[in-house]
Amino acid sequence: MKADILVVDDTPENMRILCTLLNHQGHTVRKAINGEMALTAAKAAVPDLILLDIMMPNMSGYEVCQQLKADPLTASVPVIFLSALNETFDKVSAFKAGGADYISKPYNFEEVLARVNHHLALRLALKEIHQLNAELEQRVETRTRELEFANAKLLEVALYDPLTRLANRVLFMQKLEEALRATHKDSMRQLAVLFLDCDRFKVINDSLGHSVGDHLLLAITQRLQHCLPADATLARFGGDEFAILLPQIDQVEQAIAVTNSILRQIEPPFQIDTHEIFVSVSIGVVIGNGTYERAEHLMRDADTAMYRAKSTSKGRYCLFEIAMYAAALQRLELETALRRAIALEEFELYYQPIIDLQGGSISGFEALIRWRHPQKGSIPPSIFIPIAEETGLIVPIGNWVLEQACHQLCEWQQRFSHNLSMSVNVSARQFMHPGLIEQIDRLLATTSIAPSNLKLEITESAIMDNPHVAAITLQQLRDRQIQLSIDDFGTGYSSLSYLHSFPVNILKIDRSFIQNIDSQSNNLGLVPVIINIAKTMNMNVIAEGIETKIQLDQIKKLGCEFGQGYLFSKPLNASETIQLLSNKPRW
Known part of the structure; x- marks a missing residue:
């Protein structure tokens, strides 16, 4: 590989020999004759490898290496020490200072090239590893975001109606169970469930088309939302059925007031495209308290009351009574x-x-x-x-x-x-x-x-x-x-x-x-x-x-x-x- 190598030596002959040898290998060689110049050159353009003489005036190679390793910009650059000294103590000092290797003078050209090529190869390998790690981290981060997005979408599909973005049956039942548990802890607490069915919606859907039907459901949703208190949950159960949870009411009249408000809101005609459409809803109302053990039973009774309202007359509500359950069983x-x-x-x-x-x-x-x-x-x-x-x-x-x-x-x-x-x-x-x-x-x-x-x-x-x-x-x-x-x-x-x-x-x-x-x-x-x-x-x-x-x-x-x-x-x-x-x- 062709590399950028910084050679630091205060002896001109040593500098010439190394530069000639490295230039001949195709490397770019920069020169510094003392420690201060070396630090300046390394920070100006970080080299791939530094050949550093130990014995220099004013600042030794050990001090230069220590400063290079202390700077995050140059800390990863491998340093090979150059010296005529070969005592064990000096080699240990070089490694303690952060040196990667040691070349003794006079130079053996094959040794110099072997050590230079070895550390350049290590440097390249480390760069590739860092690059791969960075790419892997990026892929992991991207995949994590994709999974989070996919999980959010799955959660939305699992809990929300795709047309109206209202809660669906699953989420509604979760909230109903939570509200029902609250009534078990407080015997004075009450809740209300309203179950709505649009009268003759199938006729509208079949005669005017599903697109008009979908837009009508969206318009109905908007009107329903205007009728509800802040703590209410509005859900679409599918088709033309909606459910409303009032998690805490003080008296039955509160639920009846919301019901009457809904009937009034739905009564004016809907303008869908060029069609003026009149719709009414039948509503079953059930009041829940600690006597109910299961959320399904509340929905069953609300459904029973709704069908009683629909069978009696379109566009009205019916409050569930226990006799209706017996009638539903008989039916x-x-x-x-x-x-x-x-x-x-x-x-x-x-x-x-x-x-x-x-x-x-x-x-x-x-x-x-x-x-x-x-x-x-x-x-x-x-x-x-x-x-x-x-x-x-x-x-x-x-x-x-x-x-x-x-x-x-x-x-x-x-x-x-x-x-x-x-x-x-x-x-x-x-x-x-x-x-x-x-x-x-x-x-x-x-x-x-x-x-x-x-x-x-x-x-x-x-x-x-x-x-x-x-x-x-x-x-x-x-x-x-x-x-x-x-x-x-x-x-x-x-x-x-x-x-x-x-x-x-x-x-x-x-x-x-x-x-x-x-x-x-x-x-x-x-x-x-x-x-x-x-x-x-x-x-x-x-x-x-x-x-x-x-x-x-x-x-x-x-x-x-x-x-x-x-x-x-x-x-x-x-x-x-x-x-x-x-x-x-x-x-």
């Missing part, structure tokens, strides 16, 4: 039994006749499901249908009803009249299910019933919850000449615009309107309006719940074509229906 048991009932086919269809009011004969039937529980007996549809709709079990149940009703209609048409029709209620979930049309095609093929004799009854909400998907399904049904009936018309959206937009054949007047009819023409309510709407739009009308002769007479005067109700017949099982058809009754 869970009923759901389990309902799943078993599907597998064991514990259901039975009943049929209520639909009467042609002009001729007084039976024109068809509405299929109505009944559940015969092996232990509890008959369970009303009003009890199990809401559970089926909530859990999605309504789809397999609805499919079973449709299949049974079509096969029954086929049998009765062959036995009595091919003009008989069958009306089947189709839930919103079943109506939106992608397999509905395929099932209907299969049933029409296997039973050979005329498509026009199959009437599907859907509610207004089934259409309005997702108009785009509904329009496609309705058109497919119309292409097959299947009749569409709007059930309970007048109790839901009752928008004339969708009647113009969608291929609807029949309006069914809800029984609540019929029940109010008496002999006075001024008590007819909306019934004449609904009938006129149907006539204007070339639709048939069926009046449900006719129970008295007066109701029948008034309905007929208004021009209603069809009716059903207990005045004609209660719902009958299959064998009773056969008997009724055999009697060929007229009203």
